[in-house]
Amino acid sequence: MKGIFRPDKGRIKPAPRKISAFLLLVLVAVSFSSLFGVAPADAATELTVTPLAWNIVGLDSNDPATGPYRFPVGARICNTGSTDAGNVTADYIWDDGHGVFVGDVGADPYINLRAGSLSSVAIGSIAAGACTDVYYETEVTRVAGSFDKTRRYHITAIDSVSGVTGMTPTPRELYVEYLISQSRNSINDIKLDGVSIPAGGAMTLMVGNTYTIDLVGSTATQGYNQFEAFVNFPNTIFQILAVSTTYSANNSPYVGNPNDKLYADACLWENDPNSPNYRSCVGGDFKAGGSVTTSYRVRILSGGGSSETLNSLLYDFSGSSYHYNADYGVGARIANIVDPTNVTITKNFSPNPTNVNGISSLTINLTNPNPGPISGYNFADPLPADVVVADPPNATTTSCGTPILTAVAGASSISFADGTLAANSSCTVKVNVTPTATGSFTNTTDHLFINTLDTGKFATATLDVNTTPPPPPPPSTCAVPSTLATWTMPAAGQGSGGPPPPYTTKAADVATADASYTTVSGTDLISATIGNPVNAWGGTAPTGGGGWAETANSMNNYFQFTLDTSKYGGVFASIDIRPHNAGDWGNPNSNVYINTSADGGPFTPYTPAPTVPKNAWTTVPINAVPTGTMTTIFRIGVDSGSKASSTLYLDNIIFMGCPVLTPPAISKEFSPNPIAVNGVSTLTFTLTNPNESNALDGVTFTDTLPDGLKVAATPNATTTCGGTPTWAPAADDTTFTFGAPNGATIPLSGSCTVSVDVTATAAGAYQNVSGFISSTNGGTNTGATGSASASLTVVKPPSIDKMFAPNPILAGGTSTLTFTIINPNQNDTLSGLALTDTFPNAPGAMTVADPLTTTNTCGGTLWDETGGALAAGDAGISLTGGMVVGGSTCTVTVEVTAPTVGDYANTSGPVSSTNGGTGNSAADTLTVSPPAPAISTLKQSAVAPAGPWFSFIAVPTGNDVFYQFTVQNDGDVPLSLVDVIDPLVSTAGCSWEDGEGASLSAPFTLPVADADNQHYATCVTGPVSAASGLNPNTATASGSYGGTPYSDASTAYYATTGLTLDKSSTETHFVAEGDVLHYNFLVSNSGFAPLAGPVTIDDDKSSDESCPAVSTVGDGDAFLDPGESVTCTATYTVTAGDVIAGSVTNTAIATADGTDSNLDSMILMLQSASLAVNKPAPVNGDNDGSGTVTLGDLLTYTITATNTGTTTLTNVTVSDPMITPTGGST
Secondary structure, eight states: OOOOOOSSTTTSOOOOTTTTTTOOOOOOOOOHHHHSBOOOTTOSOOEEEEEOSOSEEEEESSOTTSSOOEEEEEEEEEEOSSSOEEEEEEEEEETTOOBOBTTOTTBOSSEEEOTTSOSEEEEEEEOTTOEEEEEEEEEEOSSGGGTTOEEEEEEEEEETTTOOEEEOOSSOEEEEEEEEEETTSEEEEEEETTEEEOTTOEEEEETTOEEEEEEEEEOOTTOBSEEEEEEOOOTTTEEEEEEEEEEEEEOOTTSOSSBSSSEEETTOBOOOTTSTTTTSBOSOSOOEEEEEEEEEEEEEOSOTTOEEEEOEEEEEEETTEEEEETTGGGOOEEEEEEOGGGOEEEEEEESSSEETTOOEEEEEEEEEOSSSOEEEEEEEEEOOTTEEEOSSOOOEEESSOSOEEEOOTTOSEEEEEEEEEOTTEEEEEEEEEEESSOEEEEEEOOOOEETTEEOOOOOEEEEEEEOOOOOOOOOSOOSSOEEEEEEOOOSSSTTOSOSSOOOSEEOTTOOOEEEEEEOSSOOEEEEEEEETTEEEEEEEOOGGGSOOOOOSSOOSSEEEEEEEOTTEEEEEEEEEEEEESGGGBOSSEEEEEEEEEETTOOOEEOSSOOEEETTSOEEEEEOOOOOOSSEEEEEEEEOOBOSTTOEEEEEEEEEEEEEOOOOOEEEEEEESSSEETTOEEEEEEEEEOOOSSOOEEEEBEEEEOOTTEEEOSSOOOEEOOEEOOOOOOOTTOSEEEESTTTOEEEOTTOEEEEEEEEEESSOEEEEEEEEEOEETTTEEOOSTTSEEEEEEEEEOOOEEEEEEESOSEETTOEEEEEEEEEOOOSSOOEEEEEEEEEOOOSSSOOEEOSSOOEEESSOSEEEOTTSSBOOTTOSEEEEEEEEEOTTOEEEEEEEEEOOSSEEEEEEOOOOEETTTEEOOOOEEEEEEEOOOOOEEEEEEEESSTTOOOBSEEEEOTTOEEEEEEEEEEOSSSOEEEEEEEOSSSOOTTOOEEETTSOEEOSSEEEOOOOSSSTTEEEEEEEEEEOOSSEEEEEEEEEEEETTEEEEEEEEEEEEEOOEEEEEEESOSEEOSTTOEEEEEEEEEEOSSSOEESOEEEEESSOSOOBOOOGGGSTTSSSEEOTTOEEEEEEEEEOOHHHHHHTEEEEEEEEEETTEEOOOEEEEEEEOOOOEEEEOOOOBOOOOSSSSSOOTTOOOBOOOEEEEOSSSOOOSOOOOBTTBOOOSOOO
């Protein structure tokens, strides 16, 4: 448990804002029509804006500088009208009007939007009946002073087309709470499109694409009253399109399952800051949670090339405090944002220039400069006219994943699909092409696509093609000559038949090999009895009857052989000759004459003419003779044939010569391959002489290294080639020439090597194509073997992350140390992984925990830090011989322990691999905390023993009030002797139960919080009779750890209600049917509890009673506070019955928030005119004392006129025919 709840933690709430004067009643229902800004009733577009997130934010209660501090605040904007909203923008606005973002001038010291995030979100159109969610990023300053701070805000939506606006309810604010780190909330997994991403792992997200990201977590089995699970997605990069959260436990009538929000408002949370129940449940003890999966559908808006750390939070309110997942700090994932428009494609030809019908390697380079791998590279490359794919194509790819490269010999285009490049890497595609004409050929690829996204990128290169130079002439001499053709006159098979006989053998590069016999009058034959061995070809020449009589300059009879000698020089022959029958020939020898003609030119006698004895086989060698570039004709005659029957036989006729030399071939390889950045590889060229006849002389070639490769600091340049070649590349050279000026010698049918060490300055796939190899006697090889091509892969070293979890722990506890080794190379396995981590020995000695517990997906062997067997108590761990395949990760875990309180900063040694070199070191700090006992309590009140329970209730005087106590262990150690003391209410009769329903007897023990609910307990006491006034009641809970008590207090309130009605009317009477009477109702809060609006009037005569909103009086909030009044109105139209009755009597009652006023009645009378006159006897009649009224006496009359009607009479006069009034009237 990382955070510990503060001792006072606000459970004794300073009376909420209204309670500071009077106390407010529960605000359970809010009139949305009065609180939401909506369009006019006649508008076709109507926007409503509803909050989506909890109003509680917070910091770690024990260490505000660590733990969560960024929270999403969202709203759902709905178009409830009948016409589409054309262009909606949603704005987050702080009510105080001060700085919006962290770092702004005038920014709040504690609560702002994250710097760089959006405060205004452009939504665009919203169809009629549709909704769109928007989210903003709030950030709490990580200081203790932020606790209990608030900042009010609202979110507005405006459609710039219609001018219609909407707004979230006000007042609404964010409240910074104390969040306690607890392990019963945990992140179990995060998935990208169904694929699990481990803690510390990375996901690659492409700008413009849409993904499903699942946050899989767990809570206490039964869930919580309030719960929210989210991933911190920056709203500049991630657009949240939809959210769906499912719960294995959910008994709330307010939360759907699935829930289309991040926030589960299971108990109906009070968000109005003016309510006395602010930040508490007002809808019942309902819960949601358990196994929780929050599924986001997100679109990536921007951020290509960046890496974002995504933290995830599961936080709640339950029992009496707020909590969050203890693995918050170790559960982060990395989002590598890739922008396909950042990729590049380039190309080149090498060798360039090349010769017509020769070979050039077309190399296409693809790059991925983004921090994550990208798949789906594809492009097509139509070759220019007169350029085709070579035969063979020698098509290869390097570091491109497992793509499909289509390059068919003779084709006019190539295509590449399904390529994958690792982060910050490159790949090469190589295909040999052949130009069929001279000229300059510009080759441009089609656009490069990533899957179906057109990046708009393409590559262009120009190939220059020259006329193929003539090869050197065939050599005139050679160590091992080749046979052009033979004639042995076999009895069967090739060469049999004739005369003249066909050739027996013929070299493939000899187009013509014909034999013929010319004679004046003789004949030729194939003898089956003469031969060396038999058969033989013979002929007679009875010219003039004397037989063979040829001379060197005149031949009339001869054997002739016509040969294609265009591919050979120094042609010579070997022929077995027999002048047959001893008596027919001169004695002792005959002269053999051999004449040759080159390309149909004059014949040249071969000198000296050889001689042969009669009647015997003699092998006559014919040394090299001049040969033609096309054909050479050999004629053979003889002299001294003395008879017409003299027969000259030929056998074993063999023509040989020195073939045209094939130019040298060249190949190359890098070894080792791959290498690490700044590693050294030996580039070895193998030069091959394919000729069996001659050594190749004057051999040279040039090679240019690609960017990123150069000759190593120590070149180690060597060669095994003969001659006196020059070979001295210098450090850092990127171009070098072998052999010039003298060139090297390659023995016949042999090879030699040329090597130099090179190094790489950056990771990547490097395609290296040499120039054409040449020799003075073999010419230049412009074919497939004339240019050497090889690829060197330069791999990145492994990287490593490490973390301790859980973190922190208590002294002597265990934490799992996890090493995650990453192979950043897409295609290359890193082998020979090695790592050593020596644990810190201060403030205590961290060691391997007992029992030894490890896991290893990296292979190899785990040792202690010195290379010995790994065991409990060791001071470190090491790995040797591990392996991780391309583009993946592996992990090593070991449980460790530490004995002393403090911070254990642990930095590993660098991770390395034999082929990737040395990577980074990893660091993390394990905190060993002292025990942090903590207790919290929540006291609530209700009007019934079963609740529902509130921090404040309003009740009539004398009604029952019940109290519930909730006590919770918020520390990381068990608490004993737990009990509650209340100075006003006895807790002796409390029946305590823990959160699982088990009975407890005070004092009792509360364990540390885990997945179940045994760490808190509740009991109910009461009733008490409600006394008039505002009545706070504070209880104190206490528990003990290690003999030290810990306590916490909480206050519940009740206040008594009162509502007074004073009814009046504008009129004092009525006159006739149809008169309208106007009534006023003065409604006053005469109690001690504010009453939530609206105020209503129920009048038994009127039907149009109307009261103004309570926000129009007093302090303008949603409550009718004690002492505040509103005046309601109503009218009544007089009926005929009222006229008959002569009066209207009506009675009304006012109601506010469930509290009724007194009944107040009023009577209005019908208007009527009536006058009564009273004239009594006169007084003072006997004026003269005569005892009788006599003439002359003065009589005084008093006449009284009385208005006996229902209206005022004016211009009233009194007349008497006998009396003239003298005294006036009154």
